[in-house]
Amino acid sequence: MTLTESSSRALPRPEGQDRYTISEVAAHTGLSAHTLRWYERIGLMPHVDRSHTGQRRFTNRDLDWLAFVGKLRLTGMPVADMVRFAELTREGGHTIGARRELLVRTRGDVLSRIAELHDTLAVLDHKIEVYSDAMQTSPEE
Amino acid sequence: MTLTESSSRALPRPEGQDRYTISEVAAHTGLSAHTLRWYERIGLMPHVDRSHTGQRRFTNRDLDWLAFVGKLRLTGMPVADMVRFAELTREGGHTIGARRELLVRTRGDVLSRIAELHDTLAVLDHKIEVYSDAMQTSPEE
DNA sequence: TAAAACCTTCGAGTGCGCTCGAAGCAAGCG
DNA sequence: CGCTTGCTTCGAGCGCACTCGAAGGTTTTA
Numbered sequence: 001m002t003l004t005e006s007s008s009r010a011l012p013r014p015e016g017q018d019r020y021t022i023s024e025v026a027a028h029t030g031l032s033a034h035t036l037r038w039y040e041r042i043g044l045m046p047h048v049d050r051s052h053t054g055q056r057r058f059t060n061r062d063l064d065w066l067a068f069v070g071k072l073r074l075t076g077m078p079v080a081d082m083v084r085f086a087e088l089t090r091e092g093g094h095t096i097g098a099r100r101e102l103l104v105r106t107r108g109d110v111l112s113r114i115a116e117l118h119d120t121l122a123v124l125d126h127k128i129e130v131y132s133d134a135m136q137t138s139p140e141e
Numbered sequence: 142m143t144l145t146e147s148s149s150r151a152l153p154r155p156e157g158q159d160r161y162t163i164s165e166v167a168a169h170t171g172l173s174a175h176t177l178r179w180y181e182r183i184g185l186m187p188h189v190d191r192s193h194t195g196q197r198r199f200t201n202r203d204l205d206w207l208a209f210v211g212k213l214r215l216t217g218m219p220v221a222d223m224v225r226f227a228e229l230t231r232e233g234g235h236t237i238g239a240r241r242e243l244l245v246r247t248r249g250d251v252l253s254r255i256a257e258l259h260d261t262l263a264v265l266d267h268k269i270e271v272y273s274d275a276m277q278t279s280p281e282e
Numbered sequence: 283t284a285a286a287a288c289c290t291t292c293g294a295g296t297g298c299g300c301t302c303g304a305a306g307c308a309a310g311c312g
Numbered sequence: 313c314g315c316t317t318g319c320t321t322c323g324a325g326c327g328c329a330c331t332c333g334a335a336g337g338t339t340t341t342a
Binding site: 068071072074075093096097099100103104106107110111113114116117118119120121123124125127128131132134135 | 209212213215216234237238240241244245247248251252254255257258259260261262264265266268269272273275276
């Protein structure tokens with residue numbers, strides 16, 4: 001139960017364990033092994049553990065992290081910013097303020113995006129209604 | 142007042158007229174002249190009027206259309222689909238059903254996107270709170 | 283022990299939505 | 313009259329986030 005941060009164990013993890021191979025993680029996250037290695041390369045992962053022979057062994061924390069990154073991706077946050085966040089995390093506790101700030105900013109972005117979409121929704125609804133009326137009036141299909 | 146469809150005159154149009162040059166439209170929409178020509182080329186515009194010497198003369202309807210396209214763009218709809226919609230529009234009244242369908246589908250997409258963002262928002266809020274707590278507890282900045 | 287999975291490095295390719303520039307010419311305006 | 317704006321066609325370039333493949337090796341597992 002060392003849940004320092006991130007989502008509180010929502011999905012049942014594929015294994016009860018804490019050491020996953022890259023293909024297991026790929027299967028679980030939907031990301032390709034290529035992409036997972038790429039994430040690591042560009043600094044988007046916390047240090048990923050290795051077996052004594054050098055193979056990656058992902059932990060539940062890594063899965064948490066990947067889930068979180070997935071969320072950030074959904075916000076449309078550029079990868080560079082996510083990397084920045086990852087860096088801050090790796091730098092330790094004294095960056096918590098900065099991290100929080102970054103998330104607050106992102107939160108703002110998400111809110112405006114939602115507002116934008118609501119706007120768009122209104123336009124769509126209007127158009128759809130106009131079309132409905134038109135179909136009632138004139139010969140449809 | 143020949144507002145067949147689209148938004149009901151919200152923004153004050155730059156001129157009271159109904160014939161805009163490409164640079165006027167560019168200024169108004171924020172799209173470049175290049176992009177406007179590109180939109181036309183790929184079939185994303187209704188037929189754009191020309192002056193007797195062949196220069197584009199955009200109308201208020203065109204501005205309406207561009208505003209609508211802007212909204213569709215915000216939904217993340219791929220350009221190809223917008224082109225499809227434009228084609229249907231050009232094909233005339235018998236495609237109203239299909240157009241309506243397309244918009245309904247898009248509406249659904251927007252709704253799921255909004256839901257997704259709400260989800261993400263919850264995660265962000267959670268994290269932000271965790272950070273706030275951590276800052277209260279340990280030496281901040 | 284053999285096949286499958288993993289490792290590394292490297293670099294190229296993809297899809298999307300523009301974005302830009304150049305060439306060479308026609309039209310508009312002040 | 314001359315500068316600005318516009319037209320066309322063509323084709324290249326860009327930023328992003330992957331995505332893939334190959335080469336050449338080691339490790340794991342059935």
